[in-house]
Amino acid sequence: MKLEQTIRNTLAQVATIANCELIADITDDTVLLQSGLDSLGFAMLVAQLEEDLGIDPFSQMQIAVYPRTFAEFVTIYRQAQQGGNE
Amino acid sequence: MTAIKTYPISHFSALTAADLERVWHWRNQSEIRRNMHNDATISWEEHLSWFDKLQSDESRQVFIFKQNDRPIGVLNFSHRSQGVIEWGCYLGETDVWPGSGLLLEIAALDYAAAQIELSSLYAEVLSFNQSVVRMHEFFGYQPLPDRPGQMRNDEPYVVNVFSYELNEWRKNRTRVLARLPKQICAAADLIQFT
Numbered sequence: 001m002k003l004e005q006t007i008r009n010t011l012a013q014v015a016t017i018a019n020c021e022l023i024a025d026i027t028d029d030t031v032l033l034q035s036g037l038d039s040l041g042f043a044m045l046v047a048q049l050e051e052d053l054g055i056d057p058f059s060q061m062q063i064a065v066y067p068r069t070f071a072e073f074v075t076i077y078r079q080a081q082q083g084g085n086e
Numbered sequence: 087m088t089a090i091k092t093y094p095i096s097h098f099s100a101l102t103a104a105d106l107e108r109v110w111h112w113r114n115q116s117e118i119r120r121n122m123h124n125d126a127t128i129s130w131e132e133h134l135s136w137f138d139k140l141q142s143d144e145s146r147q148v149f150i151f152k153q154n155d156r157p158i159g160v161l162n163f164s165h166r167s168q169g170v171i172e173w174g175c176y177l178g179e180t181d182v183w184p185g186s187g188l189l190l191e192i193a194a195l196d197y198a199a200a201q202i203e204l205s206s207l208y209a210e211v212l213s214f215n216q217s218v219v220r221m222h223e224f225f226g227y228q229p230l231p232d233r234p235g236q237m238r239n240d241e242p243y244v245v246n247v248f249s250y251e252l253n254e255w256r257k258n259r260t261r262v263l264a265r266l267p268k269q270i271c272a273a274a275d276l277i278q279f280t
Contacts, residue, residue, distance in 0.1 A: 019220060033180045034117065038217030039187025040224060040266070046184045047267035058184060059091035059269055068181035 003053075003081065004074050010052060011037065014045045028071035035070065055080045093273040094183045098149040098161055098193060099280050105150050106137055108157055112178025121176070121215045123245075125238065149279070151175075151190065158182050161190055163197070169205035170249075171198055185270050191221055192263070192274045199252045199259070207250040213243045222248045225262060 008026070015022045018041035026035055037045065050056040057063065057080035067073040101109065110133045112118060119125040128136075140146055145165035150157050159177040166172045175190045183189075198207045209227065211218045212235065223229075227248035235243040255262075263271045 020217070031180050032184075033177070033182075038220060039185055039191075040221060043185035043188055043267040043270050046269060055089075056091070056269060059093055059272070060089045062092075066181045066183050072181075 003078055006052065007049065007074055007077060010048050011035075011045055014041050014048055018044055026070055028069060030070045031068055032070060032073060049077065053077065053081070091269075091272070093269065093276055094153045095155075096189050096193060096273065096277045097152040097155070097280070098197070098278065099152065101137070101140070101148040101150055101160075103137070105157065106133065109133075109150070109160060109178070112160065112176065115178070118176050118178070120238070121212055121218075123210075123212070151177075151193070153183055153186065158186065159190065161193060161197075163194075166208050169203065170208050171204060172208040172210070173198070174209070183273070185267070185273065187217075187221065188266065188270050189273055189277065191225060192270075193277050193279075195225070195250065195252075195255045195259070196277060197279055198250075199255045204252055206252055207255075209248045209250075211246045211248070212238070213246050214238065214241070219246055224265075226250070226254065226258075
């Protein structure tokens with residue numbers, strides 16, 4: 001839960017910096033590209049999470065399918081923290 | 087120990103008949119149509135006719151964007167006037183490497199700038215598509231006067247028009263990319279056209 005909250009907090013911070021308006025309720029099923037964050041915002045989110053968590057799963061893991069939803073995004077970070085590579 | 091990092095290969099190749107059904111499905115998604123000048127659903131027959139005309143039209147180029155060999159989007163160019171081409175794009179898939187929209191933006195500038203006879207890249211964005219407007223502004227597109235729009239979902243809009251002087255990109259590409267998150271700069275080195 002702590003990881004998900006970290007991602008949510010960083011998402012909100014990056015949206016403010018990137019001048020993006022996030023949709024009101026980001027749920028597990030929210031499609032990332034429809035969350036209100038734009039492409040630059042997502043790149044900033046990944047870079048900031050690397051600063052905060054020390055990992056960038058999108059460059060450090062062999063990911064067969066990139067995340068489509070918020071839940072999938074969190075899962076990839078969880079797997080990366082656990083040293084997984086699924 | 088520093089982790090070894092890898093970034094997606096962005097490969098752009100000319101649209102072929104084999105891509106047509108996939109592109110037709112992408113183009114008819116509501117999230118794609120809503121940002122197009124023509125937001126009507128396109129029939130298969132109309133799509134085939136568009137592709138047929140494209141084959142004999144040297145003023146237009148349409149590329150499939152493949153990310154690590156997986157088709158995820160479209161990048162297109164059309165001749166506008168002497169030394170000027172217009173571009174457009176969309177991501178047809180939603181499970182893509184974070185920052186893929188930026189790679190499309192960089193690829194468009196790289197493709198145009200590589201053609202020495204071109205002087206500027208032209209783009210139109212419907213005014214409610216603010217994420218793309220912001221991205222163009224970030225890269226340094228110059229705004230031109232808006233063109234009149236119509237109504238979309240009962241709301242009026244205008245067409246924001248942008249131009250990029252390609253000599254600026256030729257001179258400043260490295261400086262512009264340095265303002266982006268570093269993983270984007272690394273992935274930009276893996277953009278390929280065939």
